Amino acid sequence: MEPVLIYDTTLRDGTQGENINFSAEDKIKIAKRLDAAGIHYIEGGWPGSNPRDQQFFELAKKVRFEQARLTAFGATRRPGIKPEEDVNITALLESRTPVVAIFGKSWDLHVKTIMNSTLTENLAMIGDSVSYLKASGKEVVYDAEHFFDGFKESSEYALQTLATAVENGADFIVLCDTNGGTLTFDIETITAEVFKYLKQRFNKSSADRIKVGIHTHNDCGLAVANTITAVRQGAVMVQGTVNGYGERCGNADLTAIIPILRLKMGLECVSDENLARMKNLSRFVSETANIVPLNSRPFVGKSAFAHKGGIHVSAIMKESRAYEHMQPELVGNHRRVLVSDLSGKSNVEYKAKELGIQLGGNGYDSRKIVSRIKQMEQAGYEFEAAEGSFKIMVEKITDQFKPLFDLESFRVVIEKDRDRPCSAHATIKISVDGRKEITAAEGHGPVSALDNALRKALDRFFPQVDAMHLVDFKVRVIDGRDGTAAKVRVVIESRDSDDIWSTIGVSEDIIEASWQALADSFHYKLTKKDEEK
Numbered sequence: 001m002e003p004v005l006i007y008d009t010t011l012r013d014g015t016q017g018e019n020i021n022f023s024a025e026d027k028i029k030i031a032k033r034l035d036a037a038g039i040h041y042i043e044g045g046w047p048g049s050n051p052r053d054q055q056f057f058e059l060a061k062k063v064r065f066e067q068a069r070l071t072a073f074g075a076t077r078r079p080g081i082k083p084e085e086d087v088n089i090t091a092l093l094e095s096r097t098p099v100v101a102i103f104g105k106s107w108d109l110h111v112k113t114i115m116n117s118t119l120t121e122n123l124a125m126i127g128d129s130v131s132y133l134k135a136s137g138k139e140v141v142y143d144a145e146h147f148f149d150g151f152k153e154s155s156e157y158a159l160q161t162l163a164t165a166v167e168n169g170a171d172f173i174v175l176c177d178t179n180g181g182t183l184t185f186d187i188e189t190i191t192a193e194v195f196k197y198l199k200q201r202f203n204k205s206s207a208d209r210i211k212v213g214i215h216t217h218n219d220c221g222l223a224v225a226n227t228i229t230a231v232r233q234g235a236v237m238v239q240g241t242v243n244g245y246g247e248r249c250g251n252a253d254l255t256a257i258i259p260i261l262r263l264k265m266g267l268e269c270v271s272d273e274n275l276a277r278m279k280n281l282s283r284f285v286s287e288t289a290n291i292v293p294l295n296s297r298p299f300v301g302k303s304a305f306a307h308k309g310g311i312h313v314s315a316i317m318k319e320s321r322a323y324e325h326m327q328p329e330l331v332g333n334h335r336r337v338l339v340s341d342l343s344g345k346s347n348v349e350y351k352a353k354e355l356g357i358q359l360g361g362n363g364y365d366s367r368k369i370v371s372r373i374k375q376m377e378q379a380g381y382e383f384e385a386a387e388g389s390f391k392i393m394v395e396k397i398t399d400q401f402k403p404l405f406d407l408e409s410f411r412v413v414i415e416k417d418r419d420r421p422c423s424a425h426a427t428i429k430i431s432v433d434g435r436k437e438i439t440a441a442e443g444h445g446p447v448s449a450l451d452n453a454l455r456k457a458l459d460r461f462f463p464q465v466d467a468m469h470l471v472d473f474k475v476r477v478i479d480g481r482d483g484t485a486a487k488v489r490v491v492i493e494s495r496d497s498d499d500i501w502s503t504i505g506v507s508e509d510i511i512e513a514s515w516q517a518l519a520d521s522f523h524y525k526l527t528k529k530d531e532e533k
């Protein structure tokens, strides 16, 4: 069976997404990861459009990709000139990539109203550009921009643009739902129409050689469904981005498409080994983009295989299939059981096993742990949102906790000077194996100053703390019960390149609560086993 080819455009279309910015070096790092994950084509950027993409292609010339084919993206030539006179097409060739992708217009509205050209000239632009790039020795991917919208308004012309690309030697013709407004059943019928047309227009042996691709956007929440549908109709190239990053509502999410193609449809695309790298790839790209990963992301999200209800949990312990559509490990993810005061013994036992904690020794059974959780939740803790602290708490009550550092003291000073924003200074004294360390640091507020000071103090002993950082800090006031003073609950979320964890602190004092959560977060990082990359 022919494999479905995965074409990643995270580095080009993905960067059109709000808040997605990559430096040229970031893009190189991501390209290497994509290559290592078995992606077939990597669209690196648009060398004609900005200096950063140009710089990326310069850097990429020194990188040897194992199997991915690097692709430079651009447009067909401008109206009224030859391809060799077009600076953007020249920039494509100068990128020296084995593959180039160019987009052309399929929608007459764009040709006439937006571009102010004629339908005939547009066909010539497509034909000339494709044949020029082919003559320059490139593999050519032709992206038919707005194909589905164009087809709906003038199917004959839209199909003619495809035929022109084919006649001039394009290796792939890619049907693009550029505006993302096409519904799945229209993708299905229009893609089928395309195949029917190509068979009529070309003789059998050339029609069989034509390779069709699909490029969808998520404006109706259908990008993945639309892609899958086109593959069922015969598309052999899938364009998308890691995590679905992209303009407006994003592109088709490859971290969902690849598992669906492989596991649900039984199609060849990436190897099992690479499929198991999906979760890490997703985390790596969100980390590099500095965007908090979406917990509910299908297949690779932190919550994708999380179970909360006690009945579900006892059922999956017997037979995971009962409440899971697939094995999480196949995509490098894992099952999680959420602990809360609603849950019973089986959740705690399962969770302890998952976190690698031994129960049963030291006279503690899981029932005692459940009652301790209930007590603490009564006092304002919420372990469902704080696995990191849950792990440390269970280790503490089963006498398995070995602190890697001890706090001697800290002092935080906050200064406010007229209209200037507050500034904070923290001094901290810790000891590690009897060796003392005192450091001071500044921060935007007391918690950030404390975080910076602790990080600096620990860095000497545990350089791995450099790889972690705080991503979220939530404070909730808990009503004082039974005449006690109100408390605050602080939840800190931290991450490194392949993991996210949350820790919690509860106190009447916000700094004390923050310190508890912060100390747990560092302890969690220092004791966790880093996943293999």
Ligand SMILES: [Zn+2]
Pocket: 013, 178, 215, 217, 251
């Ligand atoms: Zn696009």
